[in-house]
Amino acid sequence: MEEKQMKVVMYPWFAMGHAIPFMHLANILAEKGHKVTLLLPNKSKLVVESLNLYPSIVTLHTITVPTVHPLPPGTETTSDIPFHLETHLATALDLFRPEFESIIAKLQPNVVFYDFAYWIPEALAASGSKAKCVSYWVVSAAGMAMTVIPFREPSKINENLCIAGGVSVPPGYPMSSSMPIVMDDAKVRSFLYMPYGEGVTFYHRIANSLKGSDTVIVKTYGEIEGKYCDYLSTQYNNKPVLPLLLLPKPKEAKLEPRLAEWLSRFEPGTVVFCAFGSQVVLDVAQFQEILLGFEMTRLPFLVAFKPPTGCATVEEAFPEGFKERVGERGVVTGDWVQQPQILAHPSVGCFVSHCGWGSIWESLMSKNKIVLIPQQPEQVFFSKFLAEELKLVVEVERGEDGTWVSKESLCASVISMMDQDSEISSLIKKNHENLRNKLVDPGFMHGETDRFIKHLKALVIGR
Structure with a gap:
């Protein structure tokens, strides 16, 4: 045989x-x-x-x-x-x-x-x-x-x-x-x-x-x-x-020029990248709240979401004045993006994900900090498992109803991970590096x- x-x-x-x-x-x-x-x-x-x-x-x-x-x-x-x-x-x-x-x-x-x-x-x-x-x-x-x-x-x-x-x-x-x-x-x-x-x-x-x-x-x-x-x-x-x-x-494919040029404007490890996969569709209110959360971080960010419910494009659902306030610091797209290549870009330092299993392993193979906003019941379980038992990620806290993600909680989670001196950031970085070294x-x-x-x-x- x-x-x-x-x-x-x-x-x-x-x-x-x-x-x-x-x-x-x-x-x-x-x-x-x-x-x-x-x-x-x-x-x-x-x-x-x-x-x-x-x-x-x-x-x-x-x-x-x-x-x-x-x-x-x-x-x-x-x-x-x-x-x-x-x-x-x-x-x-x-x-x-x-x-x-x-x-x-x-x-x-x-x-x-x-x-x-x-x-x-x-x-x-x-x-x-x-x-x-x-x-x-x-x-x-x-x-x-x-x-x-x-x-x-x-x-x-x-x-x-x-x-x-x-x-x-x-x-x-x-x-x-x-x-x-x-x-x-x-x-x-x-x-x-x-x-x-x-x-x-x-x-x-x-x-x-x-x-x-x-x-x-x-x-x-x-x-x-x-x-x-x-x-x-x-x-x-x-x-x-x-x-x-x-x-x-990741295949030796070049990142599309538009995103590569934009990412190259920022210092290493300073950009927050967020993607929720090809199936997640948020309602307009939650979509807007998450964008406002990224705005609150004052960090450069790249968000790849499908247009929210009832919208043909992401632009028509932007919060009032969002584009003017954010300017060139933030990019929000409704198009498919090259996730592995973006995660590998030196300017990216944090990945905010819906906890899809494929995305989890792609991010664990990268050097990025990981913040999770699970969308499905089984993803809630994965997220807690990774955050509380393995201490590899941070999960964004939700409101009392267990569903709503506020701009304040998202901002706090991202900042806690991007702060090199925070205790939780240091612990998770150490655990992530130990795991990644084994996998690579x-x-x-x-x-x-x-x-x-x-x-x-x-x-x-x-x-």
């Missing part, structure tokens, strides 16, 4: 935050000589094709996303729609199944990687394929082990286990005593049990994906989250749950890759 080329098919969820890490995984496999076919909508393909390091053996197969009402014409990824329409995009993901089965029959792969397409193990079995199924997740293992396990099965929920102000904790969950349970139980349930496709909830989509797989891989660092991977394994009949942290270096060590990435390939080959040959 050592010399045999494996054939791999990948079918990730229709979101850039999934397509890109699947592409990175494809490169790792291709580097070892294995042939990969990655099934992607055209919009995803256009973004990731520049990341394809082995085009001779990594095929980006363009798929047509099935039309589902009420998705707008041309919808292909989560970036094209507001969150409440994602359930219909999940339906489109599932409607692709017949074409997927035809592709499998033609390619006869040894392994299939997937995430949200929970039906893939069943489809492979029905078609007589002997391919192994790998469920690949670009999220926190701690969050998965807390939420998408049999304990959360609606029929098994025990109201008596709920902790006031928090969320029920699964028996045996490896939480440290210093880490409070911070997820709101009602919000977690609302998120887990919302429809996410025709006749399936978000919880069942993920749980069934894990349950049907031969092995589970989580993009995380074993030294930090290995115990949560082990716990997740115990919840799914002790199947392998492998932490795998693939952190490709070439031996670490080689070890992760070798362990992953060895595991995959053993899975395929059955020992």
Whole structure:
């Protein structure tokens, strides 16, 4: 088996935050000589094709996303729609199944990687394929082990286990005593049990994906989250749950001239960069409050947000007089930006993020201070985990309702991190540097890759 080329098919969820890490995984496999076919909508393909390091053996197969009402014409990824329409995009993901089965029959792969397409193990079995199924997740293992396990099965929920102000904790969950349970139980349930496709909830989509797989891989660092991977394994009949942290270096792509020129105006480590990813859409009031918070810092800042609800552009939602007061000190854009290149720019010193898992690892690989404003229930958990247990970041405090971020709290968090003499800034800088030094060590990435390939080959040959 050592010399045999494996054939791999990948079918990730229709979101850039999934397509890109699947592409990175494809490169790792291709580097070892294995042939990969990655099934992607055209919009995803256009973004990731520049990341394809082995085009001779990594095929980006363009798929047509099935039309589902009420998705707008041309919808292909989560970036094209507001969150409440994602359930219909999940339906489109599932409607692709017949074409997927035809592709499998033609390619006869040894392994299939997937995430949200929970039906893939069943489809492979029905078609007589002997391919192994790998469920690949670009999220926190701690969050998965807390939420998408049999304990959360609606029929098994025990109201008596709920902790006031928090969320029920699964028996045996490896939480440290210093880490409070911070997820709101009602919000977690609302998120887990919302429809996410025709006749399936978000919880069942993920749980069934894990349950049907031969092995589970989580993009995380074993030294930090290995115990949560082990716990997740115990919840799914002790199947392998492998932490795998693939952190490709930013491609040697130049930052677009407009932003490069603007950033070069400022001293090293003085610019605050903020980005909330391609899915977060704020309401106008919160959008304006966050911009006012950056204005209050008196630091140069670059903000990349999607236009807020009801607005076609970010400019039309600016607070009154904001542009005139800020002048050239601040840039706010609604366009996609080159996040890795911006984080690597010497003028940037602080990154304010929504706590998307991909963005977290990109920022931890950089030298920037990190401030978090989580947007989803599981991101709230990730944020507390990183801030209170690992002490790698600072989270912005919210108002009494647990949702509103004031300009004052945002400003205070940023200033606390940018103040080189503050106690919290010094502690977090030390912890971040220690972690980053481990991650950038070439031996670490080689070890992760070798362990992953060895595991995959053993899975395929059955020992």
